[in-house]
Amino acid sequence: MMGASAAERLDAVKAEIARAARLAGRPPGDTVLVAVTKTHGAEAIRPLIEAGQRVFGENRVQEARAKWPALREDCPGIALHLVGGLQSNKAADAVTLFDAIHSVDRPSLVDALAAAMARTGRRPDCFLQVNVGEEPQKGGCAVAELPVLLERALGAGLPVTGLMCIPPAEREPAPCFALLAKLARRHGLPGLSMGMSADYPTAVTIGATHVRVGTALLGGRA
Numbered sequence: 001m002m003g004a005s006a007a008e009r010l011d012a013v014k015a016e017i018a019r020a021a022r023l024a025g026r027p028p029g030d031t032v033l034v035a036v037t038k039t040h041g042a043e044a045i046r047p048l049i050e051a052g053q054r055v056f057g058e059n060r061v062q063e064a065r066a067k068w069p070a071l072r073e074d075c076p077g078i079a080l081h082l083v084g085g086l087q088s089n090k091a092a093d094a095v096t097l098f099d100a101i102h103s104v105d106r107p108s109l110v111d112a113l114a115a116a117m118a119r120t121g122r123r124p125d126c127f128l129q130v131n132v133g134e135e136p137q138k139g140g141c142a143v144a145e146l147p148v149l150l151e152r153a154l155g156a157g158l159p160v161t162g163l164m165c166i167p168p169a170e171r172e173p174a175p176c177f178a179l180l181a182k183l184a185r186r187h188g189l190p191g192l193s194m195g196m197s198a199d200y201p202t203a204v205t206i207g208a209t210h211v212r213v214g215t216a217l218l219g220g221r222a
């Protein structure tokens with residue numbers, strides 16, 4: 001598909017999402033496609049906007065701040081999601097710039113986000129990131145720490161809408177997605193941010209409400 005146009009790639013990914021939803025008996029249109037545009041410039045992003053895509057993801061605050069204000073000025077109605085790890089000292093910038101934050105993973109960040117929301121009056125949707133593979137180098141709270149982190153986030157008034165995970169690269173993702181879905185159900189959280197280019201159809205069959213897709217839409221990153 002990499003010789004294809006942005007519109008063709010977008011159609012192909014949307015068709016895959018719809019096919020997976022049908023397979024799982026889910027209503028079509030229950031999964032939000034977050035187009036992850038990290039490392040790609042405005043010239044690569046604009047064709048996706050022209051093709052109708054409105055929800056985008058970035059993994060760094062600074063990069064998003066450099067790229068998106070101009071793109072948003074050209075096209076109102078764009079939602080921007082932070083999918084990468086967030087340092088507490090960038091919480092105020094993140095709250096100002098993003099409409100959703102998928103990487104809330106520790107008490108200090110909960111507190112920084114709560115303070116930033118109080119100061120700015122902005123309240124982006126928050127997903128708690130869970131380290132489902134228990135990988136030491138990866139972001140996300142441990143599965144066992146989730147209840148405490150959730151309690152703290154709700155106590156601080158964060159608008160927590162769901163959970164997010166990035167399964168270990170070398171493992172079958174389906175059991176990780178199923179674990180995240182079980183945790184979300186247990187805690188009464190409706191949102192499930194899971195699935196990337198390599199595995200988003202699987203994630204949709206297991207209940208993803210948000211898939212975060214970069215490479216399948218934009219090609220490889222330098």
Ligand SMILES: *Cc1c(COP(=O)(O)O)cnc(C)c1O
Pocket residue numbers: 036038059083084166196197198212213214215216
């Ligand atoms: C880059 C990134 C994605 C998209 O990955 P692709 O494999 O290119 O689809 C999704 N989620 C996060 C957190 C990312 O950093």
